[in-house]
Amino acid sequence: MNSNRNERKGGVLTEVLALKNITKDYPGVKALDDVSISFEEGEVHALIGENGAGKSTFIKTISGAIKPTSGTIAYEGKEYPYLEPKQAIDMGIAVVYQELIQFEAMSVADNIFMGVESESKGLVVNEKERCEKAKALLAKFDCDVNPATLIRELSIANRQIIELAKAMVRNAKIVIMDEPTAAITVSEQEKLYQVVKQLKADGVTVIYISHRLEELFEICDRVSVLRDGQYVTTVNIEDIDKQDMIKYMVGRELSNAYPPKEPAQSEVVLEVENLSGNGVEGINFQLHKGEILGFAGLVGAGRTELMHLIFGNAKKTSGIIKVKGKEVHLSSANDGMKAGIGLIPEDRKFQGCFIDKPIFWNISISDIDHLTKGGVVDQKAEMKLAEDYKERLKIKTPFLKQLTSGLSGGNQQKVVIAKVLASNPDILIFDEPTRGIDIGARHEIYLLMNELAESGKSILMVSSDMEELLGMSERIIVLHEGHQAGEISKAEFSQERVLSFASGI
């Protein structure tokens, strides 16, 4: 890697792609404001910035998903005012989008090969051959999903991996990854890093967007920073540390990644005894008032499945759930909400919110029964509620009537959290609470979680982000293949301990 770096400094490598003076206007926001960044052959170039900084908009400009309002794109010596998706693909630009824009009802193989010319040249699709090719690609990520499986049956993590495989199959010259590690676990991250390094060795340019700043030091050569749609700087990775990155991103220094919190009270609010169903078996734990209880495990360990079971969104086959000492029988999410449980699901696009509805609509929907006057929705009260949560969670939007789909990923997540909080639950389940959320907003969410816990609410938190899990939880329960592999108390917290339980050792 070092020799590579020296080469680049010596000016041997050439510029392949440059965006010049790109501006993108949306009604009410300048998503990009006169941004110019250039990319060199064979470099891994990170793009960082807070939620809504314009990172996704920037890469969508490169891939042709959107047309910039002004500016030009220079690729291999030619200049273009904008690109069409097809054009970008033919030029060798492949993208892993943040939002997983996929064919839900089609197979893994279909998703990987759709639109790939060499595949569709023949009249008849060679199912066997493409399945084998897909298998080989997925094997690079140690992913043994059957290529004939429908996408909608996969977990988010595996869907993410499918997108990566899709980018590989196109033999791209430029591979863009928008938060590829947001939803995958430590072991899969390692494989992703391997793939990135392999791509780099093959001379491919990788543009890498991530909120996990630590990982950038492992794989990147240079970092460019965006703030509020404007270009801040580009630096070599060895010339910058995490603190500086944050400073560039938020324009100020941030203290204390994981804020301190008052310890939990002794009162038990949730008891789970020998709970089985939905792919998990024999789960036992107690949740105390004001506690943040973390759940760790590898992909497929059944963490999300367990949460849905507790929420009532899946059927238990045996066992007991007690809320505040009383046994509850939950057979739907509605039951769960009535019992005072709220779920912030991992998949915000399909489960978390109504993406094509305005922000205020999303926030008020779970409490809409209380926002009426004689059965008619009281729009003033509704807007006020939305306004409150917008302030409290710092949702970044010009107006609350904006469609949720037009928000940046991190701000969408805040809307989901607001929506759940509006129904005023006592027990909150956070499934990957900061997935795709920048460091500043992440901090706000941590503060919010602590504040909620200190005000007497209790929290179950599933996270694949080890640091976050260790930083926020007071206890951690580790699942392995649907079973409870162990429980770790705060005094014994360590990454090794969690991982050894999680891998079933």
Add this chain to the structure above:
Amino acid sequence: MEKANKKSIGEILVDLSLPILLVALVIFFSIMTDKFFTPLNLTNILVQNVHVAVCSCAVMIIMISGGCDLSIGYQMSVAAVLVCKMMTVYGVPVPVALLCAVVLCSLLGTFNGFMAQKLKSNTMIVTLGTMAIFQGISYLISESKTYHNLPKSYMFLGQSKVFGVIPVNVIIMIVIVVIVGFVMGKTAIGRKVYAAGDNPEAGRLAGLNVAKIKVLSFTVAGVLVGISAILLSARSGSADSSTGVGIEFTGITACVLSGVALKGGEGTLWKVIVAVFVLGILANGMQLINLGTYPQYIAKGVIMLVSLYMTNKNSKAM
């Protein structure tokens, strides 16, 4: 945890729910009346539903591409009166007339798809409009007349039998079903139609020309509708402007019954065809056991709901 690809017994049963329903209906009507399970009646059911099956292929293609076409009935009507008028009034040779009907319908279909793209509007609303246009065209052509005395070679398509047993139109239907099934299930272009309906945005980003694929689906569906119009008028030996009207609803019913997703991107041809014959057997059987028209409606609705419950497909697609 991911589901293993092997289907569970439950899933296989869901897959087979329509064939099971079909067999159950056959057994039921055979017990109820001895007029049902006779070679004559069974052939009748087949022959009477040939045009419905071909038309349902068209409906399926459009629905998979993410559209819906309410004007299919009047497309058929236009094609039927045109082809019959050309032959009987102007003495146009049969092959030329056939070709005209098919080409005309493919143009009407293309028009539907094209307008939906141009107006950036829902295909259901667009075809609600074109339906009225086609209705007008049909009556302008037919002048509200009915055309009889169609040429022998034309009637051959609808009424004759190979070796005296296998109806020609049934053979035509089988050929069409096989071709459509092959194109939709096995070819790259078929895959693209599914993709365009499943998630147009993902399709666009994968470099597909989604608009073109959607318009083309309507064009191909138009061809099938034209053929369907020929098959129907050739069998009944006459045509007027009411020929084929309302058939889109039978087609949509069969599609929905078989699990074609309303939002596009999902559907299996053989199931659609089975669904067509479930509806066909139901109509025929209820006639034979002398059930009145109104109880027939109710039975139809109940069957529809029951089989939706069994396949559970559409609730999943929500």
